[in-house]
Amino acid sequence: MSDQPPPAPAKPGEKAGVNRRTFLRSSAVLGTGVAALAAALSPLRHLTDFPSTEQFLQKYYKELKPEEMAKVLTRIEDEVQKQYGKRPTVRDLKPLDGVEFVYALNLTRCIGCRKCVHACVAENNQSRDPEIQYIRVLRLPHGSLDLEKAEHNYAPESVPEKGYFYMPVQCQQCKNPPCVKVCPVHATWQEPDGVTVIDYDWCIGCRYCEAACPYWARRFNFARPSIPKDRLNLNMAYLGNRPRSRGVMEKCHFCQQRTREGRYPACLEVCPVGARKFGNILDPNSEVAFILRTKRVFIQLKEEMGTSPRFFYYFDV
């Protein structure tokens, strides 16, 4: 430090206390600053979905005691009623004992009509604007499973088309889900019935899970979701199809609000060709158990990823 120049001598008059002129000058600067900041923040006037105190302090799903959950469910029902004018039933449906759900999809049968996509949107209260869909149907050229050859936006007069087959892709409910591993706040996890769910009130919206998913199965609410009031499905589940807020992830949960009551998922019910099969793999008499036992060929998409999907594609052979 010895070679540094000596400190500059203080200018005369610098040490004088606060006088009238400096006071006025600093007030003017301060005033301008505050005004500029206020102007910069002005878009916040249009903020309509600022979280309430209860929403802000909402606890993590797995930490809610039953009586707390009851209160939260009522609060959510109130909120939905306020926004949509109709009172839903929001339930916290628990996984059924001795059940592990598996999906099987018959690629020989699927005709690519996308009825499943629309049934899913209606059942699960997905945003219509911007559009969110959990199922993406791929049109693949005869003989290839190379997804880079897939056409996503096919729009012929009628389906099926010659020379193509169709492969609907949705959350594969992996046994070894990369999305769960990467979530920094445990906002997504695998339930005992094999379904990976999301706590919409805990997700921070970092979208790391979306980057991690090899099946492009996760969707993010980039804007506030909008659902026409008369289209709202009032049968809701906490970890299922209740309306989501802006800035959180969502995805297929095997229609939890239906399947945990013994009903089929909406995509299966609507399928006109019976290409979709769903059930409990732990029950040897279930349809899916029969398919996996008897079909000569069935595949897991991107099996080499080691994700071990609970979603199987099979062929009529």
Added chain:
Amino acid sequence: MIRASRNYLVFIGRCARIAFDGDWRYYAWMGVLTVFCLLGINAYARQFTEGLVVTGMSDEVSWGVYIANFTFLVGVAAAAVMMVIPVYIYNNEELHDLVIFGELLAVAAILMCLAFVTVDLGRPDRFWHLIPGIGQLNFPASMLSWDVIVLNGYLLLNLHICGYLLYCRYQNRKPARWFYIPFVFIAIVWAISIHTVTAFLYVGLGGRPFWNSAIVGPRFLASAFAAGPSLIILALQIIRRVTLYRVHDKALLTLRSIVQVSMLINVFLLANEVFKEFYSGNLHVASSKYLFLGLHGYHALVPWIWTAVVFNLVAMVLLVLPVSRSLKWLNLTCVLCIVGIWIEKGMGLVIPGFIPTPLGEMIEYSPSLNETLICFGIWAFGLLCYTIFLRVSVPILQGSLSKANEA
């Protein structure tokens, strides 16, 4: 105790006062930065109100320039260590006092990193879910939780080291070695870790073959150790022009050799990556093809990456030639390094990882105006912080701001 804290408060107060004091160039520079900050705040207020829909991101390309800048700046922060190692391990005297400037740059870079991550969150109001104890930090499974820990830890380490050394200098007393030397060595290891962990964020994703490559970590470090010291060289050049602080040419040339070696390694590793991707020719080359050549008629990133490649190569050649010993050429070289690496690591690494999507769809990405304004705002905020740090630390190091001349 009370007296010690009173003394410290006087110190902080004087630092704050001097931060608002300077010549017209200082006011002009700070004024411009403040305007950009305000524009950024305005853009963020819009994003906060409407959602991330105001960005160019989509479900297909779900990370964009925020995360790209974040990745680049983690490297800048980590690179401060390249000044610390010569000083504390090899006892290089030229760089001794300059280490503080490097570490202050690290602090500013980490602040920018934290800002970039925050603006990328869909629900920033839920940041507390990350705090261990009241939240649910998914440690050690999630690489993002590692990043939260190492970045905040690195920020605290550097704040401690710089703050302590500067305060000792202010009081004109010799710093107690035990109170900072151990932290300096922890910070060296920590600096490597912040960038490695950030690389692992990408490397760990099996579903994204473009990132799922072991070379990403080493590439990150090599490019960081080229771009970071380049930024420090430019900062030092400015310091010696606008303040009375003397920065020796020798110090700049030491940094030049660090940039030189790092850039050579960086280009070498890039060549390795390109070879592996294109020679084997399997299906996973799609992202690289899209990046370097364009794919299925989509080629938004092609001009970017070739600009980066050319900048990196020209910088490398200049660094190897003796011409970059002249400080003017060195400045140019540093600018080329910084821009080249910013593109290579940001637009060239983060974006193509998403294209095509795992289901083979081609959706391109370009940042929206609002998103760009937020980025400029955060950069302006970081530069504002760094300028204030320098404004305060230069007179302390020179001795013109010291306890001896308290009023």
